Amino acid sequence: DTGVSQDPRHKITKRGQNVTFRCDPISEHNRLYWYRQTLGQGPEFLTYFQNEAQLEKSRLLSDRFSAERPKGSFSTLEIQRTEQGDSAMYLCASTSMVTNEKLFFGSGTQLSVL
Amino acid sequence: GENVEQHPSTLSVQEGDSAVIKCTYSDSASNYFPWYKQELGKRPQLIIDIRSNVGEKKDQRIAVTLNKTAKHFSLHITETQPEDSAVYFCAAKTQGGSEKLVFGKGTKLTVNP
Numbered sequence: 001d002t003g004v005s006q007d008p009r010h011k012i013t014k015r016g017q018n019v020t021f022r023c024d025p026i027s028e029h030n031r032l033y034w035y036r037q038t039l040g041q042g043p044e045f046l047t048y049f050q051n052e053a054q055l056e057k058s059r060l061l062s063d064r065f066s067a068e069r070p071k072g073s074f075s076t077l078e079i080q081r082t083e084q085g086d087s088a089m090y091l092c093a094s095t096s097m098v099t100n101e102k103l104f105f106g107s108g109t110q111l112s113v114l
Numbered sequence: 115g116e117n118v119e120q121h122p123s124t125l126s127v128q129e130g131d132s133a134v135i136k137c138t139y140s141d142s143a144s145n146y147f148p149w150y151k152q153e154l155g156k157r158p159q160l161i162i163d164i165r166s167n168v169g170e171k172k173d174q175r176i177a178v179t180l181n182k183t184a185k186h187f188s189l190h191i192t193e194t195q196p197e198d199s200a201v202y203f204c205a206a207k208t209q210g211g212s213e214k215l216v217f218g219k220g221t222k223l224t225v226n227p
Contacts, residue, residue, distance in 0.1 A: 042217030
């Protein structure tokens with residue numbers, strides 16, 4: 001499968017715990033995005049990488065959230081001290097100049113904070 | 115910042131009928147407008163997109179129209195089939211500014227056999 005892959009698919013955690021998600025973009029894509037989606041809503045932008053540089057971060061993003069893309073390939077999203085309001089689907093997407101801004105989404109990580 | 119409104123939130127049609135979903139955007143500098151289809155429990159998938167230098171684009175049974183003056187764009191699905199049932203999201207992006215796509219809240223389309 002050459003699409004965007006995310007791991008894990010599901011994560012259940014207790015409030016206050018830290019969680020980390022991984023995203024592997026399509027191999028030739030240099031742009032990587034994280035979005036969050038809650039039930040009945042459209043995806044909401046969190047952050048954007050071009051290669052290894054994090055170029056944009058949503059103003060709504062709490063400082064408990066951090067993302068990295070150390071070698072310009074896979075990316076991780078960490079949430080520290082999780083809260084119940086963090087429960088959502090976390091989607092990763094990638095694109096490149098060749099695909100001309102068309103975002104290709106992964107299947108997401110469904111986070112449930114108890 | 116950009117704001118995208120999408121209507122209706124739910125839409126039910128009979129198989130073979132047409133379906134139309136409408137979106138409005140607030141930022142006149144927005145120049146890229148994709149539509150995504152998301153089936154239950156699956157990833158959003160791009161079905162069609164349009165840029166601001168084009169007024170209409172068609173791909174088989176799907177078409178998108180853009181009215182820059184009114185700042186609205188619409189998705190048209192003709193000859194609907196049960197497999198078209200899904201949630202559809204419109205989105206908008208501004209050139210040269212933020213890289214983010216701003217999504218509407220989605221339209222749940224149900225095509226009844």
